[in-house]
Amino acid sequence: MEMYEQSFYLAAVNHGREFELIFKHRDTFRVHSVFTHAINLVAGSEFLTVLPLARGCGRDAATVAVSGDFSFLTLGVSIDDTVIAPTSSSLRLGKKAVIDFSDSRRWSSPLEAVNCLHLIKEENLAVLEQALTSKHRDLAFHVSGGIIEEIRTSLLENDAKGLDSALAGIIGFGPGLTPSGDDLVLGMSLTRSVFRVPGRDRDGIWEACVRKNLGRTSDLSAFFIKRALEGCAHETVERALFCVLTGKPGEARDAVARLLSVGATSGYDIGLGIYLALDWQRRYGWCSRGW
Amino acid sequence: MFKRLVIKPNSYYDSIVLMRLARKVRNIDDVVEAQVGMATDLNKDAVREMGFSSEELEAATPNDLVIAVVAEDEGALDSAERAINEGLEGSVKREETAVKGEKTYATLSEAAAAGDAGIAAISVPGEYAAREAREALASGLHVFLFSDNVSIEDEIRLKKLGKENGLLVMGPDCGTAVIGGVGLGFANKVRPGRIGIVAAAGTGLQQVMSVIDSLGEGISEAIGTGGRDLSEEVGGITTFMGLALLESDSNTAVKVVISKPPHPSVRDNLIRALEDGSKPAVVCFMGEDVKAQRSESGKVLFAGDLEETAVLACRLTSGEGKERLHSDSELDELAYRLARTIDGEGFLRGLYSGGTLCHETLTILRRAGIDAYSNIAQDKEFLLTNPLESVAHTCIDMGEDYFTRGKPHPMLEPGLRIPRHIEEARHEDVGILLFDLVLGYGSHPNPAGVTAEAVKEARRIREDMGKGLVQIAVIVGTAGDPQDVEKQAGILREAGAEVLFSNRAATELVARIIKERGGARPCLR
Numbered sequence: 001m002e003m004y005e006q007s008f009y010l011a012a013v014n015h016g017r018e019f020e021l022i023f024k025h026r027d028t029f030r031v032h033s034v035f036t037h038a039i040n041l042v043a044g045s046e047f048l049t050v051l052p053l054a055r056g057c058g059r060d061a062a063t064v065a066v067s068g069d070f071s072f073l074t075l076g077v078s079i080d081d082t083v084i085a086p087t088s089s090s091l092r093l094g095k096k097a098v099i100d101f102s103d104s105r106r107w108s109s110p111l112e113a114v115n116c117l118h119l120i121k122e123e124n125l126a127v128l129e130q131a132l133t134s135k136h137r138d139l140a141f142h143v144s145g146g147i148i149e150e151i152r153t154s155l156l157e158n159d160a161k162g163l164d165s166a167l168a169g170i171i172g173f174g175p176g177l178t179p180s181g182d183d184l185v186l187g188m189s190l191t192r193s194v195f196r197v198p199g200r201d202r203d204g205i206w207e208a209c210v211r212k213n214l215g216r217t218s219d220l221s222a223f224f225i226k227r228a229l230e231g232c233a234h235e236t237v238e239r240a241l242f243c244v245l246t247g248k249p250g251e252a253r254d255a256v257a258r259l260l261s262v263g264a265t266s267g268y269d270i271g272l273g274i275y276l277a278l279d280w281q282r283r284y285g286w287c288s289r290g291w
Numbered sequence: 292m293f294k295r296l297v298i299k300p301n302s303y304y305d306s307i308v309l310m311r312l313a314r315k316v317r318n319i320d321d322v323v324e325a326q327v328g329m330a331t332d333l334n335k336d337a338v339r340e341m342g343f344s345s346e347e348l349e350a351a352t353p354n355d356l357v358i359a360v361v362a363e364d365e366g367a368l369d370s371a372e373r374a375i376n377e378g379l380e381g382s383v384k385r386e387e388t389a390v391k392g393e394k395t396y397a398t399l400s401e402a403a404a405a406g407d408a409g410i411a412a413i414s415v416p417g418e419y420a421a422r423e424a425r426e427a428l429a430s431g432l433h434v435f436l437f438s439d440n441v442s443i444e445d446e447i448r449l450k451k452l453g454k455e456n457g458l459l460v461m462g463p464d465c466g467t468a469v470i471g472g473v474g475l476g477f478a479n480k481v482r483p484g485r486i487g488i489v490a491a492a493g494t495g496l497q498q499v500m501s502v503i504d505s506l507g508e509g510i511s512e513a514i515g516t517g518g519r520d521l522s523e524e525v526g527g528i529t530t531f532m533g534l535a536l537l538e539s540d541s542n543t544a545v546k547v548v549i550s551k552p553p554h555p556s557v558r559d560n561l562i563r564a565l566e567d568g569s570k571p572a573v574v575c576f577m578g579e580d581v582k583a584q585r586s587e588s589g590k591v592l593f594a595g596d597l598e599e600t601a602v603l604a605c606r607l608t609s610g611e612g613k614e615r616l617h618s619d620s621e622l623d624e625l626a627y628r629l630a631r632t633i634d635g636e637g638f639l640r641g642l643y644s645g646g647t648l649c650h651e652t653l654t655i656l657r658r659a660g661i662d663a664y665s666n667i668a669q670d671k672e673f674l675l676t677n678p679l680e681s682v683a684h685t686c687i688d689m690g691e692d693y694f695t696r697g698k699p700h701p702m703l704e705p706g707l708r709i710p711r712h713i714e715e716a717r718h719e720d721v722g723i724l725l726f727d728l729v730l731g732y733g734s735h736p737n738p739a740g741v742t743a744e745a746v747k748e749a750r751r752i753r754e755d756m757g758k759g760l761v762q763i764a765v766i767v768g769t770a771g772d773p774q775d776v777e778k779q780a781g782i783l784r785e786a787g788a789e790v791l792f793s794n795r796a797a798t799e800l801v802a803r804i805i806k807e808r809g810g811a812r813p814c815l816r
Contacts, residue, residue, distance in 0.1 A: 009698065009703075010704075010706055011707045011709055013710050054744050065710070065745065066740075068744060069737075069740060070740070084323060087340040092324075103711060103714075
């Protein structure tokens with residue numbers, strides 16, 4: 001035995017496919033931001049996130065084994081610290097923290113199991129609606145309900161200009177690193193992507209207008225929305241959507257409750273985005289149509 | 292990127308100095324990575340991982356110093372090399388540490404000369420440990436040798452040298468001791484008392500001390516010996532010296548010896564020495580089948596497990612009817628309930644940070660007629676060919692070298708065990724997950740908090756699978772430990788684990804569950 005000198009040595013439990021990039025591009029990533037329960041890393045316009053195990057994983061994330069009350073702020077990791085891969089299975093963040101990936105398992109998305117969607121489970125959609133309406137808070141969208149209607153109308157009329165204008169009023173709207181408007185767009189984009197076949201379905205006005213407006217928000221939030229358009233999001237979001245689409249009502253209830261508990265407003269706003277997209281799919285076939 | 296590799300042949304420096312230097316160099320602007328260390332295989336691997344390869348590096352030996360720096364420009368490399376040379380020449384400022392009253396010294400002999408210390412605690416790579424231990428003995432200090440990878444020849448030389456000078460050599464690979472009320476290595480906060488222990492088993496000692504504390508008794512001294520002390524080659528030098536100290540110690544009323552089965556010749560001498568002493572004794576030779584409960588004279592009691600060792604020692608001390616921490620009826624009731632929550636094969640997977648505890652579990656399971664595979668199995672038939680892959684009933688010592696090369700021990704960082712915990716939960720044929728948490732000084736500040744996340748994740752996985760899983764935690768610790776044993780237990784219970792405070796009880800619970808479900812199953816390979 002030897003007393004180990006490393007200040008913080010964390011074990012990665014799961015990692016998304018994109019996280020493996022960091023071992024290929026070695027020294028290109030830097031610390032973008034550090035929060036109590038997340039560290040974001042950046043290289044150009046690509047982001048990766050380190051999260052506690054309890055927070056779940058994602059294609060661009062890795063989870064580490066820490067206690068629920070552990071704060072990443074205690075790691076001594078600062079913005080702009082270099083991220084180095086001293087070995088092919090470990091990362092050093094700043095001067096003190098090492099993350100060991102040697103036993104980490106590649107995370108797989110629950111949405112990979114979703115295919116051949118024809119019907120939306122009404123009882124699960126009702127569970128989501130009930131959860132959203134029972135969560136009382138001063139929702140930013142109470143005052144921007146008009147914008148949602150504007151989006152709906154623009155989509156129904158295949159009106160790219162109107163949609164662009166509506167999204168310009170919603171992307172980047174609200175407080176936080178991922179503003180409320182962005183979270184709503186993320187939820188809608190992810191849900192729409194599940195009904196579409198990559199390579200077969202061409203981008204519609206939704207994809208075009210969303211991409212066009214990403215410059216209105218933070219780089220990190222824009223990255224999350226871009227990923228949602230590609231069909232990827234954080235595990236909690238994907239699991240909620242998966243359970244609403246394919247699960248039993250009890251499973252949907254649990255997964256939605258977990259989603260709605262995320263952040264101050266994020267979970268609710270994403271949930272609302274999922275609900276709107278599913279409702280419009282049910283009523284107009286929006287997700288599976290070109291626009 | 293710019294790189295520089297310097298090898299300084301036959302240059303030995305204290306590892307603390309080198310680690311400080313490496314840290315100092317990494318803090319230099321534009322230095323991306325730096326390694327400063329002796330050219331051991333492990334350190335050379337780390338340097339190769341940085342992208343260095345040269346004949347000079349390959350030829351370097353553990354007696355050579357290797358310096359490898361990667362930087363964004365040549366200037367940073369120059370600054371780094373300058374800082375290293377200054378540091379090695381002794382210009383590194385000796386700083387007061389953050390802890391009031393502590394001082395740092397450049398060498399062991401300097402530290403010995405500066406104060407009235409009686410013991411040197413040594414934790415440097417094994418290649419250099421013997422040299423430091425000799426220096427400590429020459430300075431008149433007892434030695435607590437935490438380092439492993441010390442050759443048996445060096446161990447014998449050191450212990451003989453210590454004996455000639457009346458100095459204990461506790462170790463090598465000594466994890467725990469409590470001397471004069473001060474814990475060394477991994478040690479629990481136990482109340483002072485009249486039971487003196489000599490142990491060749493680190494977590495075994497911690498288990499016995501913790502149970503003694505729970506039963507209301509206390510410890511006079513707890514002397515670690517290192518795992519090879521009772522081998523034929525070493526001949527129990529430290530054990531006999533320790534027992535002599537306990538014999539003459541007025542605070543000690545009962546002596547305890549804990550070890551794996553000693554070499555027969557050493558065993559006989561040991562029992563004779565205990566019988567010749569004036570104080571009653573309890574002996575636990577883990578893995579040995581207890582044929583008689585007492586020695587011929589009746590002065591020495593033989594215990595079959597660690598918990599029983601503590602119970603017998605407490606009974607000898609206070610004469611009161613001290614009982615085991617978990618009764619048979621409690622275990623029966625629990626087993627009955629838990630067995631019904633498991634489907635399928637229901638195999639056991641034990642994930643241990645404490646090697647002695649893992650060994651005890653294998654012994655108790657064997658006595659119960661349940662064979663289990665392990666990376667530390669004595670019987671080759673049950674030795675895992677790949678420690679990363681469990682087979683049927685399996686218990687893993689995750690503190691063993693295979694898992695800790697270049698990484699912290701799982702008692703320091705329990706998170707390292709979590710991926711395996713979750714992986715085992717994914718296997719449908721697994722029904723029981725058994726794991727230990729060893730509290731005390733030196734251990735992780737909140738191992739239950741880290742492990743609870745794995746317990747919850749394992750539950751979620753099994754709920755998705757529609758399969759039950761029993762998760763059993765053994766907590767070795769006391770109310771006085773910095774982590775607080777009850778608080779840790781509460782965290783794990785809330786996460787969904789069953790919590791017991793004795794490894795013997797946890798293992799017997801496992802054995803009962805397996806038998807409830809149809810008896811001891813044959814192992815599959």
